[in-house]
Amino acid sequence: MKNAILMIIDMQQGMSWPQAGDRNNPEAEANIAALLVHWRAHHGKVVHVHHHSTEPDSLFWPNQEGVLVQTAFLPLEHEKCVVKSVPDAFTYSDLADWLKEQKSEAVVIVGVSTNNSVESTVRSSGNLGFSTYVVESGCFAFAKQDFDGQERTAQEVHAMSLANLQGEYAEVISVEEAMALLS
Template sequence: MPLPALLLIDMQNGMADPAAGDRNNPMAEDNMAALLAAWRAADAPVVHVRHISRTPGSPFWPGQPGVEFQPRFEPLTHAHVVEKNVPDCFINTGLERWLHVRGITRLVIVGVSTNNSVESSARTAGNLGFATQVVADATFAFARRDYAGNARSADDVHAMALSNLDGEYAQVLDTAAVLAQLEEDRAKLSR
């Protein structure tokens, strides 16, 4: 059985712009970088997901600096890159087929934002039958108002999104647990 694929969602320059709003998990990028380094060291599959906006003027519009990957998450030449136009990285991208062709049945999802692209992609992954894990401390969200108009902190938004996923569509873990599991998987493959 192959190692799980790491899906690194929307780690683009536009997400690092302070204008994006108040966010949580200030160590999320460091945790993502640690996971990416571990996946690369294990020669495990990595998928870099990039949002390409359909809205002119968006920081994620083609040709804008915001659409480019943040330097520490720049894909290596052999990494798979998925470009999406909606939050869900499975919609109109060929990602599901790419995973199936390689026999990949397990996914580890990190990136931004927890309640948007991460949550929608994890829901689809779970519904498609992939054993999916979302790394709580390697994702982050932004503060926003709820439907009733109440201000919700980034921590609240993040926690609710993870709650929506855990046990239904995905297993929610932290970076340390996922790194330990990757080492166990590598040890099993080497036997």
């Protein structure tokens, strides 16, 4: 596919801080960075999604360090940026219209957290009719208590979120399969 678009979600400094929580997939940043290098080398289009919270006590409250983009994922001037205040990057943004204007054949989604902003955005992408792919090792989640009060590891949260998405909203793929989409 010549027109697969890479979407990087919420790779901001606060996501790497200990107070964000116990997480899985420690190689996610390296995998996302490798995909970004690949996309740029092949002149692929990239969308950067950044969360700006409406909650003053959030790590992602505007105008503080947690909201800043991690250095490895700083957007280039010509790359699309979407700022959101809810998990879904499509809500209150021009993202769907922009993707249609690009005549995108596919959207490849990576970032954090798998069960929150990634899952929400992937569901909308699939529901809007975009061919959507999620890179399993290009996402991570945080440990969380389930509805019944049982503690779930970050890997359990990640795996369940990917299971929710696979087949119905997206195809879950590897880094190598993602790179092959833009070659």
